[in-house]
Amino acid sequence: MLRCSIERNRRQVCTAPLLLGLIGCMALAGCGKDRSLHEIEKEKRSLDALYLTAETGKEITAPATKGVFVDEETGELCFPAYMCANPDCPGKKSGDRPFLFIHRDVLLRAGPGGKVVCDEIPPGKDPVEFIKSRGGFLAPTCPACWKVRKARSETPAQKQQFIDWARPYTFPETAKRVEELEQEYQQRRKSR
Numbered sequence: 671m672l673r674c675s676i677e678r679n680r681r682q683v684c685t686a687p688l689l690l691g692l693i694g695c696m697a698l699a700g701c702g703k704d705r706s707l708h709e710i711e712k713e714k715r716s717l718d719a720l721y722l723t724a725e726t727g728k729e730i731t732a733p734a735t736k737g738v739f740v741d742e743e744t745g746e747l748c749f750p751a752y753m754c755a756n757p758d759c760p761g762k763k764s765g766d767r768p769f770l771f772i773h774r775d776v777l778l779r780a781g782p783g784g785k786v787v788c789d790e791i792p793p794g795k796d797p798v799e800f801i802k803s804r805g806g807f808l809a810p811t812c813p814a815c816w817k818v819r820k821a822r823s824e825t826p827a828q829k830q831q832f833i834d835w836a837r838p839y840t841f842p843e844t845a846k847r848v849e850e851l852e853q854e855y856q857q858r859r860k861s862r
């Protein structure tokens with residue numbers, strides 16, 4: 671019994687590097703040029719994206735394609751993170767990361783059972799006015815900049831500048847991987 675167990679352990683020890691090697695080869699094959707375009711697209715969709723909860727700004731990492739969802743822990747809605755590229759953004763703290771915020775769809779709310787519920791715009795109401803009345807914005811808007819902006823006296827070019835500064839946030843490692851996958855995709859297409 672004991673010998674059998676020792677023997678088994680020994681075998682496991684011996685096969686472990688072999689197995690690891692095999693997994694390594696499989697992983698390499700998975701990243702190689704033999705992957706289909708579909709598989710490359712699939713990996714791209716599964717890459718990590720940052721989401722923030724609507725009330726407390728809790729950060730959650732989930733696949734980029736998840737869309738708006740309800741955080742089980744807080745019961746809050748989660749939206750994809752945006753960043754403010756304004757070099758003078760008042761929300762920017764020291765460090766590499768820009769100020770992050772969400773473009774909240776004010777018609778959505780967390781419903782029972784963790785479902786996302788969409789409210790209807792009441793008949794006869796102007797959609798733009800209704801969204802504004804709920805504190806929403808039509809375009810992604812940095813809340814930190816908004817606090818100090820004099821929106822009423824801004825020129826169209828100034829308004830556009832703030833719109834251009836509000837960009838979807840991408841993790842640096844995700845951005846790097848997307849670039850690699852795009853190259854792989856193009857190479858794969860050429861070799862078809």
Ligand SMILES: [Zn+2]
Nearest residue numbers: 754759812815
């Ligand atoms: Zn800002």
